[in-house]
Amino acid sequence: MNEDVPTLFEWAGGTEALNRLTHTFYGKVSRDAIVGPVFKNMSPDHSAHVAAFIGEVFGGPKTYSEEHGGHREMVMHHLGKHLSEEQRRRWINLLTDAADEVGLPDDPEFRSAFTAYVEWGSRLARMNSNLGETCDPETEPMPAWGWGVPGGPYKPPSAK
Numbered sequence: 329m330n331e332d333v334p335t336l337f338e339w340a341g342g343t344e345a346l347n348r349l350t351h352t353f354y355g356k357v358s359r360d361a362i363v364g365p366v367f368k369n370m371s372p373d374h375s376a377h378v379a380a381f382i383g384e385v386f387g388g389p390k391t392y393s394e395e396h397g398g399h400r401e402m403v404m405h406h407l408g409k410h411l412s413e414e415q416r417r418r419w420i421n422l423l424t425d426a427a428d429e430v431g432l433p434d435d436p437e438f439r440s441a442f443t444a445y446v447e448w449g450s451r452l453a454r455m456n457s458n459l460g461e462t463c464d465p466e467t468e469p470m471p472a473w474g475w476g477v478p479g480g481p482y483k484p485p486s487a488k
């Protein structure tokens with residue numbers, strides 16, 4: 329990728345913005361009747377860990393890999409949770425609400441990449457949650473997400 333192109337992590341606003349996102353999001357999750365019950369035992373660090381995970385996927389620091397067990401650990405957290413499609417969809421809807429509420433960039437390019445990643449990741453999380461012991465998390469590398477087909481950050485028409 330061209331060195332002048334910011335990563336999704338940088339464009340999102342870095343660690344501080346992603347922490348704001350997940351903090352607001354898990355507040356909504358914990359109050360929600362559909363998805364709240366599966367998170368009733370989440371740790372106080374949960375939102376910071378998920379922010380670190382997403383940040384790393386988006387090209388930020390490798391904090392989740394270096395300090396929180398890496399991709400394998402994330403997959404392991406979902407095994408046996410038996411998530412339903414209704415719960416996954418609510419998770420996505422609440423995350424999108426939180427993204428708007430905390431003012432994550434709302435340009436078409438960023439939201440396309442963001443939504444593609446969480447749609448993909450949440451479907452894998454749901455699949456893994458129903459796999460039980462047949463899942464081998466070792467074979468799943470940490471994903472690295474980019475801008476995708478839109479091809480880079482939004483540029484206002486006058487800057488093109």
Ligand code: HEM
Pocket residue numbers: 363366367368369370371373374377378381382396401402405406409411415416419420445446447448449450451453454
């Ligand atoms: C892109 C999608 C997703 C990502 C990146 C993600 C990431 C993570 C991470 C990093 C953890 C471990 C947190 C920690 O270390 O404390 C975790 C745990 C968990 N996730 Fe996800 N997740 C995703 C989707 C989902 C969805 C769609 C659901 C449910 C509808 C879900 C339910 C859970 C649950 C129940 C836990 C364990 C909570 C506990 O410790 O009790 N995840 N997730």
